[in-house]
Amino acid sequence: MFFQQVYDKSLAQASYVIGCQAKGVAMVIDAQRDIDVYLQIAKENKLQITHIAETHIHADFLCGSRELAAATGGELYLSAEGGPDWIYEFPHHGLKDGDSIQVGNLKVEVIHTPGHTPESISFLLTDTPASDQPVMLFTGDFIFVGDIGRPDLLEKAAGIKGTQEKGAQQMYLSIKKIDSIPDFVQIWPGHGAGSACGKALGAVPSSTVGYEKIRNWAFQYKNDESGFVNYLLEGQPEPPRYFATMKHLNKVQRPLLVQVPQHVMLSKEDFLAAYNNGITVIDTRHKSEFAQGHLPGSINIEGNNGFSTWMGWIIDYQEQFILLADADKREDLTRKLMRIGMDNIYGFFSDINSLGIALEKTNIADIQEVKAKLNQNDPQIVDVRGAAEYEKGHIPGVKHLFLGTLANNLDQLDPEKETIVHCQSGVRASIAYSIMRKNGFKNIKSFDGSMNQWKKEGNEVAM
Secondary structure, X not given: OEEEEEEEOXXXXXXXXXXXXXXXXXEEEOOOOOOHXXXXXXXXXXXXXXXXXXXXXXXXXXXXXXXXXXHHOOEEEEEOOXXXXXXXXXXXXXXXXXXXXXXXXXXXXXXXXOOXXXXXXXXXXXXXXXXXXXXXXXXXXXXOOXXXXXXXXXXXXXXXXXXXXXXXHHHHHHHHHHHHOOOOOEEXXXXXXXXXXXXXXXXXXXEEHHHHHHHOHHHHHOOOXXXXXXXXXXXXXXXXXXXXXXXXHOOOOOOOOOOOOOOOXXXXXXXXXXXXXXXXXXXXXXXXXXXXXXXXXXXXXXXXXXXXXXXXXXXXXXXXXXXXXXXXXXXXXXXXXXXXXXXXXXXXXXXXXXXXXXXXXXXXXXXXXXXHHHOOOOOEEEEOOOHHHHHHOEOOOOEEOOHHHXXXXXXXXXXXXXXXXXXXXXXXXXXXXXXXXXXXXXXXXXXXXXHHHHHHXXXXXXX
């Protein structure tokens, strides 16, 4: 038996290649959109990708199953559970609870595990030449290490009202299905720490059924449905705005992109023409570099592991944009955006000092300025962290406006008033600062130390 996990740190998303080396065939589960990694794995291990499966209609990334099928001739095996509203709208083999797929000598059984979404399924793998007992359970967004999938995304991200309580109740029933699976079976989830598909995902890549029964909070509520539902629904992070787009594109027919696009580095003249024409410029440099000098109107979204998530929150899918980044960062950033279907890159540019444009510097507030402002009447200090972070502890007297929806809520602030923005470490504050500057806020500062420094120095925290 062959097994390999493929992990995308930017979305904390896991996909899997399982294969029968005796027969030379393989299955890929929950493929990312840039499929060259799977083609290389198959080539290196002399495997043919014949089966391509998904655990559910994903909301957090654009699944590459169809790209992989087009490139390999492999067939799609997708859930047929959840009712007519949850059927994939392109050719595939529909899977129901109790179905079995044979991948060479590997037996893959389908278990319907709704809750995160109505159609969610898990795959129970048995390596039949070695044993008649299962060895791995691929749970998608059903069971994570230390957590379970959130049932509120359909309502909060896709706007399908009245689904989160029903989803939580379905998840409660799905958890009980694990009782029949041996404790030694390995659990391989669809996400790890940092994903917005749960609220407390562990950083360890895998677990076992037995360990999760002991450690995972969900199994401690097996005889308390009301407590289970309440705990599952409370404190979930805000679902990124792009999730609704992903949910739609993963279900319907769409154009395929089987190769990573090669976006050009723009000439100085082409960049200036686009910039002067109002195209959005995303500065992907570290916040400290951005602070030292940036183009007026540019938005600072660092090209780190959170890059694609914040791009999905802030940039419209119909909007073209330019990325300020060095040439050696093009492929990495393109892949990060490709994985959420954000393909509308106009081009890249790097040397802003060559443009002859007067650069702006970020106004930085230190902790003493924050304290002084708190002593003023009606201070305009804005905490742009998530609601759950804010509720767990915030600077007394600040206003909470979540970064992902900040641009739509700027009318709650006085643009003429001196403003300080902060987050946890300063990265999101830099994004917020750039958005507010772009929208006409001139008297604004970023508290670079943010909550980390506030707490480290022992200052009062409100709950």
